[in-house]
Amino acid sequence: MVGADDSHGADPATYDRYRELKRFDESKSGVKGLADSGIASLPRFFLRPPEDIAADRHCSGPAAPTRLEIPVIDLGSLAAGGRPAAVARVLEAGREVGFFQVVNHGIPESVLEGVLAAARAFHELPAEVKVGYYSREMGRKVKFTSNFDLYESKHANWRDTLFCVMGPEPLDPLELPLVCRDMMMEYSRQVKALGTTLFELLSEALGLKPDHLLKMDCAKGHALLGHYYPACPEPDLTMGTTKHSDPDFLTILLQDHIGGLQIYYRDQWVDVPPVAGALVVNIGDLLQLMSNDIFKSVWHRVLANHVGPRLSMACFFTLHLYPTTRMYGPIKEILSEDRPALYRETSLREFVTYYDSKGLDGTSALTHFRLVK
Numbered sequence: 083m084v085g086a087d088d089s090h091g092a093d094p095a096t097y098d099r100y101r102e103l104k105r106f107d108e109s110k111s112g113v114k115g116l117a118d119s120g121i122a123s124l125p126r127f128f129l130r131p132p133e134d135i136a137a138d139r140h141c142s143g144p145a146a147p148t149r150l151e152i153p154v155i156d157l158g159s160l161a162a163g164g165r166p167a168a169v170a171r172v173l174e175a176g177r178e179v180g181f182f183q184v185v186n187h188g189i190p191e192s193v194l195e196g197v198l199a200a201a202r203a204f205h206e207l208p209a210e211v212k213v214g215y216y217s218r219e220m221g222r223k224v225k226f227t228s229n230f231d232l233y234e235s236k237h238a239n240w241r242d243t244l245f246c247v248m249g250p251e252p253l254d255p256l257e258l259p260l261v262c263r264d265m266m267m268e269y270s271r272q273v274k275a276l277g278t279t280l281f282e283l284l285s286e287a288l289g290l291k292p293d294h295l296l297k298m299d300c301a302k303g304h305a306l307l308g309h310y311y312p313a314c315p316e317p318d319l320t321m322g323t324t325k326h327s328d329p330d331f332l333t334i335l336l337q338d339h340i341g342g343l344q345i346y347y348r349d350q351w352v353d354v355p356p357v358a359g360a361l362v363v364n365i366g367d368l369l370q371l372m373s374n375d376i377f378k379s380v381w382h383r384v385l386a387n388h389v390g391p392r393l394s395m396a397c398f399f400t401l402h403l404y405p406t407t408r409m410y411g412p413i414k415e416i417l418s419e420d421r422p423a424l425y426r427e428t429s430l431r432e433f434v435t436y437y438d439s440k441g442l443d444g445t446s447a448l449t450h451f452r453l454v455k
């Protein structure tokens with residue numbers, strides 16, 4: 083039974099990591115299943131390696147010299163003369179921090195609260211019901227999964243995910259679990275519209291026509307990831323999400339009030355504090371590549387917590403699973419003799435295959451596509 087072994091895995095000589103991963107995977111009940119079984123200590127495959135923990139001590143601590151505040155950008159007055167200021171702030175934030183929060187973005191709080199509640203309702207369905215959605219199949223549009231990189235990563239994360247590809251091909255709502263169907267469809271529609279606005283602002287920030295990134299299909303497809311981080315009995319020993327950058331053009335993240343999201347900025351981990359009603363926006367690897375490093379796709383992570391569950395809903399703008407052959411490279415219009423292309427072109431398929439094969443190993447997938455290393 084999963085959860086029966088609640089020692090840290092004790093004897094290294096007899097510990098069979100693969101067997102333990104498989105046992106966890108085959109339970110199809112995710113991290114929540116383990117948490118519900120009442121374990122007091124983490125199975126060994128969740129433990130961060132000591133060198134990871136040591137690296138953290140080096141780069142955080144009370145003597146932090148920079149107190150970064152994640153920029154908050156007001157989108158409320160775009161039509162009333164506020165657009166140039168918003169574009170300037172998007173450029174500044176995208177270039178310097180890679181992360182910002184948006185307020186007055188047009189998505190009502192009832193929809194924000196509703197979609198998190200819906201995701202929670204899914205994760206809190208009886209295990210027997212959720213089992214039917216559990217999958218690791220690459221091609222599945224809607225799946226419940228835990229640790230997409232379970233077999234590749236150095237350690238597992240304290241997190242389960244409901245993963246749904248919402249476009250470009252419209253998802254048949256009937257594929258979504260009934261408890262979250264209507265809210266996910268509504269949020270999907272609204273977050274796509276917000277994404278469109280953001281790509282227009284990002285295009286302008288690069289000095290391009292507002293529709294430039296849209297014409298490159300950046301808002302054409304998106305996936306919703308409803309993350310569930312159960313309360314963790316030993317949060318200091320694992321992670322909710324290991325440090326990574328996102329394998330997409332752009333991510334719009336809705337987080338609840340618990341906190342734990344951090345970004346890596348100037349050699350330190352900085353909190354992205356929950357702001358009621360706000361959405362967190364971050365540049366993905368593909369937009370860093372297309373912007374030839376003007377925009378930064380930065381490392382971020384989520385701490386595990388005694389308090390929980392924590393819910394978040396990430397919207398990845400990407401053409402995941404869509405058979406596009408379009409090649410993505412640094413945008414020609416922003417290159418010059420002084421600013422030569424820093425990356426080679428790649429197809430989305432090649433990029434995502436490479437990212438997934440690597441798992442969240444603490445390195446950037448972009449390095450693989452960089453011309454000048």
Ligand code: OGA
Nearest residue numbers: 309328337343384394396
């Ligand atoms: C992600 C991510 C952060 C969060 O889905 O890529 O970084 O707060 N999520 O869940």
Ligand code: NI
Nearest residue numbers: 326327328382
């Ligand atoms: Ni992320």
